[in-house]
Amino acid sequence: MTTRTPRTAPGTRRAASGAPRTRRIHLAAHFPGVNSTTVWADPRSRSQIDFSSFEHLARTAERGRFDFFFLAEGLRLREHKGLIHDLDVVGRPESLTVLSALAAVTDRLGLAATVNATFNEPYELARRLATLDHLSAGRAAWNVVTSSDAFTGENFRRGGYLDRADRYTRAAEFVATARELWDSWTPPGPDAPYGEPRRFAHAGAEFTIEGEFTVPRSPQGHPVVIQAGDSDEGREFAASAADVVFTRHGTLEAGRAFYDDVKARLAAYGRQPGDLKIMPGATVVLGDTDADARERAAAIREQQVSPQNAILALEQVWGRDLSAYDPDGPLPDVDPDPDAALAQGRVRIGDPFEVAARWRALSEAKGLSIRQTVIETTARQSFVGSPETVAEEMHTFVTERAADGFILVPHLTPGGLDDFVDRVVPLLQERGAFRTEYEGATLRSHLGLPDPHRKADGA
Amino acid sequence: MPPIPPLLLAAEIGGPPRYDAAHHVGLVRLAERGALDFVTLRDSFARPGPDALEVLARVAPATERIGLVPTVTTTHTEPFHVSTAVATLDWVSRGRAGWLVEVSATEAEAKLFGRKPAAPAPALWREAGEVADVAARLWDSWEDDAEIRDTSTGRFVDRAKLHHVDFTGTDFTVRGPSIVPRPPQGHPVTVVDAVAGGHSEQTAARHADVVLVRAGRPEEAAAVAERLRARAARHGRDPGSLRILVALSVDLGGGERPREPGLDSAPSDAEGLHHSGGPVDLAELITRWHTHGAVDGFHLTPLFPERDLERLVNGTVALLQHRGLFRTFHPGGTLREHLGLARPANQYASAGETS
Numbered sequence: 001m002t003t004r005t006p007r008t009a010p011g012t013r014r015a016a017s018g019a020p021r022t023r024r025i026h027l028a029a030h031f032p033g034v035n036s037t038t039v040w041a042d043p044r045s046r047s048q049i050d051f052s053s054f055e056h057l058a059r060t061a062e063r064g065r066f067d068f069f070f071l072a073e074g075l076r077l078r079e080h081k082g083l084i085h086d087l088d089v090v091g092r093p094e095s096l097t098v099l100s101a102l103a104a105v106t107d108r109l110g111l112a113a114t115v116n117a118t119f120n121e122p123y124e125l126a127r128r129l130a131t132l133d134h135l136s137a138g139r140a141a142w143n144v145v146t147s148s149d150a151f152t153g154e155n156f157r158r159g160g161y162l163d164r165a166d167r168y169t170r171a172a173e174f175v176a177t178a179r180e181l182w183d184s185w186t187p188p189g190p191d192a193p194y195g196e197p198r199r200f201a202h203a204g205a206e207f208t209i210e211g212e213f214t215v216p217r218s219p220q221g222h223p224v225v226i227q228a229g230d231s232d233e234g235r236e237f238a239a240s241a242a243d244v245v246f247t248r249h250g251t252l253e254a255g256r257a258f259y260d261d262v263k264a265r266l267a268a269y270g271r272q273p274g275d276l277k278i279m280p281g282a283t284v285v286l287g288d289t290d291a292d293a294r295e296r297a298a299a300i301r302e303q304q305v306s307p308q309n310a311i312l313a314l315e316q317v318w319g320r321d322l323s324a325y326d327p328d329g330p331l332p333d334v335d336p337d338p339d340a341a342l343a344q345g346r347v348r349i350g351d352p353f354e355v356a357a358r359w360r361a362l363s364e365a366k367g368l369s370i371r372q373t374v375i376e377t378t379a380r381q382s383f384v385g386s387p388e389t390v391a392e393e394m395h396t397f398v399t400e401r402a403a404d405g406f407i408l409v410p411h412l413t414p415g416g417l418d419d420f421v422d423r424v425v426p427l428l429q430e431r432g433a434f435r436t437e438y439e440g441a442t443l444r445s446h447l448g449l450p451d452p453h454r455k456a457d458g459a
Numbered sequence: 460m461p462p463i464p465p466l467l468l469a470a471e472i473g474g475p476p477r478y479d480a481a482h483h484v485g486l487v488r489l490a491e492r493g494a495l496d497f498v499t500l501r502d503s504f505a506r507p508g509p510d511a512l513e514v515l516a517r518v519a520p521a522t523e524r525i526g527l528v529p530t531v532t533t534t535h536t537e538p539f540h541v542s543t544a545v546a547t548l549d550w551v552s553r554g555r556a557g558w559l560v561e562v563s564a565t566e567a568e569a570k571l572f573g574r575k576p577a578a579p580a581p582a583l584w585r586e587a588g589e590v591a592d593v594a595a596r597l598w599d600s601w602e603d604d605a606e607i608r609d610t611s612t613g614r615f616v617d618r619a620k621l622h623h624v625d626f627t628g629t630d631f632t633v634r635g636p637s638i639v640p641r642p643p644q645g646h647p648v649t650v651v652d653a654v655a656g657g658h659s660e661q662t663a664a665r666h667a668d669v670v671l672v673r674a675g676r677p678e679e680a681a682a683v684a685e686r687l688r689a690r691a692a693r694h695g696r697d698p699g700s701l702r703i704l705v706a707l708s709v710d711l712g713g714g715e716r717p718r719e720p721g722l723d724s725a726p727s728d729a730e731g732l733h734h735s736g737g738p739v740d741l742a743e744l745i746t747r748w749h750t751h752g753a754v755d756g757f758h759l760t761p762l763f764p765e766r767d768l769e770r771l772v773n774g775t776v777a778l779l780q781h782r783g784l785f786r787t788f789h790p791g792g793t794l795r796e797h798l799g800l801a802r803p804a805n806q807y808a809s810a811g812e813t814s
Binding site for chain 1: 476478479480484503504506507508509510512513514516517518519520521535536537538539540543544546547548550551552553567568570571572573574601606608610612613614615616617618621630631632633634635636638639640
């Protein structure tokens, strides 16, 4: 067994006097997504694929002393009514390749890739992540996602046969197997600066593999593992195996409940509360005053929900062709078609009757058109206000233990975090709520995560 | 006599495995100073070493002109991932990517994946050809002008310019389109190492832009090149669009002329051409072969890259440049431009509506 350094409460730093210092926030920058929250029609919007866009956002995040940069993934272009969806930004690079390139233009910033455990194999993915960790001198992270989606599976040899129930089984065994591979080399010695490969053999329900790994143990030991998913199984998987949870809980109350729930699950796995960081996705709209910011926020929501996108959002709930409806007119009288499979490659929204009833009620109560209803129900912004207001609210989230930090999702590529870094980060730093310099070199050190326990020889 | 086409030079940078970025950046910058067409970095699941494509992606922003060609294996990797990773290398290097197609032949490699047993070489190379085929289709699945950002209709892309590839190979299918827009070169450069008489030669003739060949004498190389070009023509390709490089392993550890070097002493076997001696003698060898006109250039594999690449660039290449046989800088920006290869037309561009 390893011995653990005694730890104070999670994220709490104690000054010499013993008085608790303020809880520090962790921040990540999410490259604008392939979806309608990313506004492409704005004149400031630039390429979603040129390396310069990735470099700009990564350098901005590093200038702001962020913990990490985050890339989402999609392995099939979404379709709607049997046609490729054409209203939102689409097209992106392969994550681990672009992160390897970003390692050349950043020095301390963590580099996180979302990579699907359904359509990859542990040996190859563990090797690619370990390589990134070496090339970046300890800054690699992996956001583990799974897919049971046969539609996406049509792009792959193995297809999309994974049952929903098996998703976390596969993810858990995948992560465990990757860690066996990352631990498989001997420690460095005088004659072997990288150590030597040792044979591994893994036999499980999902993978039966054996041989030698080609990459020595990487600077972080294990690249940081991120998990996104709010189901009970997802929370349990995070508690057992993840270093960071990427959540959607947007309100203080929901955030606190989630935070308590997930942190309470850690003890069962012999883990400390600080061993797992909870980072909701968040959006920020800044203005010189709170009123100014609210005005900007409304304008952004309108940009995000074009008239065409409003009809599309409606069709995704109703499961019907509603192209004849006026986006500025009232909601349709017809009921949703629960069996429709209009939208492919995106997450379904829940019970369509319940959603439709809620939208109708809202529309009637406030006299909203189709587009206004969609704006009201789908385009959410987490923090809207002056830099002072936003800094205060974000800090409150962390001090109230509704989060350990945030994964910020800008709506503009690539300059969407420029203002945040220039105007909010200094205020967080003044409060002592955010680092002013990187204190360590690795992503694990930024996040305050313990070094992973290395399995002893023969263990 | 027709004018001799420009000499092409490439070098392998792999040696005893190294995992840090600085080592690789140093070697590729050195090769770039010599204005070499491209570097390769060999890779295999069967021996220690980092993922070569990621290494060269890490090198890309630290270099400006030189082509970057990692080994990518097709046996155990998803064809879709092969295509998107190589396309992304082309994006991050702004049009300097290639890939050296390889297969994983051993049972030991198959057991690392545990999905299927090892297959015989003919089947592996047939599959490699299918992967090269589907990779190119996926690169073409986005037309160059698919992104329209048309605010009047609210459309970001013109879906008529995105194409399902619906590829059916012997053992896999891919629906498409790609998630990655068409890369800067259209198709990153496909390189195949055609071991003489081996099963990769068919795949090379059909899919490669650059073929590495083994030959001990210029006449031998000329015969191999002729056979490859004829095969390429039978596949409906322009034989002039193939670039044929002789594989040449070099050991520049000794002084000048330690023994009778190069051409006449070279062993004429599957190992191909080997040079052990000094950098000036190597320049002589390259000059003799090049003036013979049998091949387009050389792919040099230094015995110890850290030692030999410096001697190669500052000795051999400098001399070739002095003699006016090799460029002193890269006039073009992309690997295709260095190699004198056109940007390929899109195979779907006139296909109209996507299925």
